[in-house]
Amino acid sequence: DGGITQSPKYLFRKEGQNVTLSCEQNLNHDAMYWYRQDPGQGLRLIYYSQIVNDFQKGDIAEGYSVSREKKESFPLTVTSAQKNPTAFYLCASRGWDEQFFGPGTRLTVL
Amino acid sequence: GEDVEQSLFLSVREGDSSVINCTYTDSSSTYLYWYKQEPGAGLQLLTYIFSNMDMKQDQRLTVLLNKKDKHLSLRIADTQTGDSAIYFCAESDSGGYQKVTFGTGTKLQVIP
Numbered sequence: 600d601g602g603i604t605q606s607p608k609y610l611f612r613k614e615g616q617n618v619t620l621s622c623e624q625n626l627n628h629d630a631m632y633w634y635r636q637d638p639g640q641g642l643r644l645i646y647y648s649q650i651v652n653d654f655q656k657g658d659i660a661e662g663y664s665v666s667r668e669k670k671e672s673f674p675l676t677v678t679s680a681q682k683n684p685t686a687f688y689l690c691a692s693r694g695w696d697e698q699f700f701g702p703g704t705r706l707t708v709l
Numbered sequence: 710g711e712d713v714e715q716s717l718f719l720s721v722r723e724g725d726s727s728v729i730n731c732t733y734t735d736s737s738s739t740y741l742y743w744y745k746q747e748p749g750a751g752l753q754l755l756t757y758i759f760s761n762m763d764m765k766q767d768q769r770l771t772v773l774l775n776k777k778d779k780h781l782s783l784r785i786a787d788t789q790t791g792d793s794a795i796y797f798c799a800e801s802d803s804g805g806y807q808k809v810t811f812g813t814g815t816k817l818q819v820i821p
């Protein structure tokens with residue numbers, strides 16, 4: 600099946616720890632994106648990548664980092680510098696017209 | 710910068726039509742999307758329309774675009790309880806690699 604997978608579905612982190620969220624796609628899309636969603640709010644763009652080994656900051660990049668070493672993979676690291684990391688994180692990839700989303704990872708900081 | 714606005718909530722009775730509205734500010738918007746999000750899940754692409762179109766119909770879904778007023782609507786005919794979800798409007802000014810800007814979402818509640 601073609602699509603986007605994210606893992607894990609739920610993630611718990613202690614304050615002060617870095618965590619990495621996985622995103623993989625087999626749609627052969629060049630562009631990939633990370634969004635953050637808070638309860639009752641829309642999506643805010645964290646980072647996006649247009650091509651392998653290149654990425655750009657979105658609207659709320661502080662406290663996050665990404666890498667794009669392979670076309671299929673776009674992992675997001677939530678660092679200890681992110682002051683309020685508890686949220687639902689969504690990964691997406693885009694062909695020319697359509698943008699598709701993964702199922703999301705819910706991160707909770709304990 | 711780009712801005713996309715939606716009303717927060719809509720309640721309809723099962724079997725009625727639902728109309729979800731969206732306005733956007735970017736006059737160069739080329740792609741306009743509608744997504745559906747069920748609780749705890751990712752976003753599902755429902756349909757999209759190019760800016761050179763006025764209308765697109767896909768089964769129970771009808772998208773209307775008024776480019777002059779920068780207004781987009783999604784009509785769901787014969788609304789069912791399974792249509793209860795949050796609906797997001799989104800826009801992009803080009804295809805391919807560019808970012809997509811999302812509205813805050815409209816929560817649709819379908820009353821049996």
